[in-house]
Amino acid sequence: EPEVTQTPSHQVTQMGQEVILRCVPISNHLYFYWYRQILGQKVEFLVSFYNNEISEKSEIFDDQFSVERPDGSNFTLKIRSTKLEDSAMYFCASSDEAGSYNEQFFGPGTRLTVL
Amino acid sequence: AQSVTQPDIHITVSEGASLELRCNYSYGATPYLFWYVQSPGQGLQLLLKYFSGDTLVQGIKGFEAEFKRSQSSFNLRKPSVHWSDAAEYFCAVGARTNAGKSTFGDGTTLTVKP
Numbered sequence: 326e327p328e329v330t331q332t333p334s335h336q337v338t339q340m341g342q343e344v345i346l347r348c349v350p351i352s353n354h355l356y357f358y359w360y361r362q363i364l365g366q367k368v369e370f371l372v373s374f375y376n377n378e379i380s381e382k383s384e385i386f387d388d389q390f391s392v393e394r395p396d397g398s399n400f401t402l403k404i405r406s407t408k409l410e411d412s413a414m415y416f417c418a419s420s421d422e423a424g425s426y427n428e429q430f431f432g433p434g435t436r437l438t439v440l
Numbered sequence: 441a442q443s444v445t446q447p448d449i450h451i452t453v454s455e456g457a458s459l460e461l462r463c464n465y466s467y468g469a470t471p472y473l474f475w476y477v478q479s480p481g482q483g484l485q486l487l488l489k490y491f492s493g494d495t496l497v498q499g500i501k502g503f504e505a506e507f508k509r510s511q512s513s514f515n516l517r518k519p520s521v522h523w524s525d526a527a528e529y530f531c532a533v534g535a536r537t538n539a540g541k542s543t544f545g546d547g548t549t550l551t552v553k554p
Contacts, residue, residue: 329483356540358540358541360542360544366546367530367544367545367546367547368484368530368532368544368547369544370541370542370543373540373541380540381541383541416483416484420540428486428489429540429542431476431483431484431485432483433482433483434482434483
């Protein structure tokens with residue numbers, strides 16, 4: 326069964342460093358999402374992406390964040406200068422059609438630890 | 441703005457007992473509603489979803505949920521809980537927009553006693 330994959334599973338970085346979290350969505354999917362989950366808290370929407378542009382972003386997704394689909398298979402989230410409060414689990418998701426009535430398939434997540 | 445409330449932070453049930461996890465939502469129109477399960481260290485797995493039609497929806501692993509518009513609720517139920525059901529459960533509401541973002545509740549942690 327096709328699945329969303331994410332690498333790395335755990336990333337440790339120093340405050341102020343740049344990190345890139347990588348996701349490989351399901352191959353025929355066109356809509357991509359990033360969510361994050363701070364330890365012990367709810368899953369929060371960050372950004373949705375379609376046709377090589379951002380469809381919607383939350384207030385969390387400030388200028389320190391960017392997303393990119395550099396090739397036909399990867400979808401990345403970059404944090405330019407990490408802060409302690411960026412420590413969280415980051416989930417990538419994809420769906421094959423627009424609208425959340427279509428199931429979003431979630432990856433296993435990348436745990437980001439900022440020291 | 442859409443929002444989800446899961447009133448129970450933690451629920452403990454005995455194996456074989458029935459289960460109901462509560463979810464209340466706020467949304468300006470008919471919502472898309474989801475229940476996800478997350479085991480420790482794992483991603484989110486969709487249990488079931490409601491878009492329209494029959495208000496009682498069946499999901500995987502023997503779960504079901506009932507959409508009640510009058511109560512703005514979408515409670516998750518299972519008649520007989522198994523030890524493997526111990527996990528975190530998230531209710532979510534989806535926007536009827538092309539962006540398709542989902543808004544999650546705080547989650548309910550389910551512990552199953554032997």
